[in-house]
Amino acid sequence: MGTYRTAQICLNGHEITTSANTSPELMENFCSKCGAATITNCPICNTPIRGSYHVEGVLSLGHEYKIPSYCHNCGKPYPWTKTALESANALIEEDENLNSDEKKQFCETLPDLIVESPTPKTQLATARFKRLISKAATYTTDGVKGIIVNIASEAIKKSLGL
Structure with missing residues (x-):
């Protein structure tokens, strides 16, 4: 153990x-x-x-540590996750190519993409992300993709084509 x-x-x-x-x-x-x-x-x-x-007496080679996005005890986002979500939301709110409903939906989608492993909401979030990112201004697209690339799991980045 x-x-x-x-x-x-x-x-x-x-x-x-x-x-x-x-x-x-x-x-x-x-x-x-x-x-x-x-x-x-x-x-x-x-x-x-x-x-x-x-594990005492076991040598581990080649294991890469992944910084957690959420606390395993209380489930709340760590400060870096919270800041990333706030930054992505601010970029989305600035976007003149998205209407208010699209901005709201986009912002609500992001937490479902910033998880360690896919959840039942991941497929819907991925579809919405792809639809909304294609409508967004270039600065929003570049910024939000950059944020997602830094904190999403490899499986989710792959499903988003990032």
Whole structure:
């Protein structure tokens, strides 16, 4: 039986370390990539952020850590996920090619695309995303796609053609 180590992530979603509780020398108070403050616990429920999974006596090679989008304990988005969604929503709201209903639908679709694994809502969200992104202005398209590429799972990026 293994245990999760605690990860340290900056508020913008940059990985600092996936084993903060066992490698304190790797920790940073502020991100060396962007200068944002760093956290090791969910700001909502204070549960440690899951880092690397460690099994005593087992050497793990080639496993890539994926920064979680949502807290495994309370289900709330981490600050980097919340910021990404807010930024994408702001871009969508600025778009003059979309009417108010399309903007609302587009914004409501995004959380269903920013998940670790597909859910029953993923197919509908993918279809809506493709329809709405084709109507959006270039700056919205580029910005929203960039945000999705940074935080969506590989399966969802593939289904969106990103």
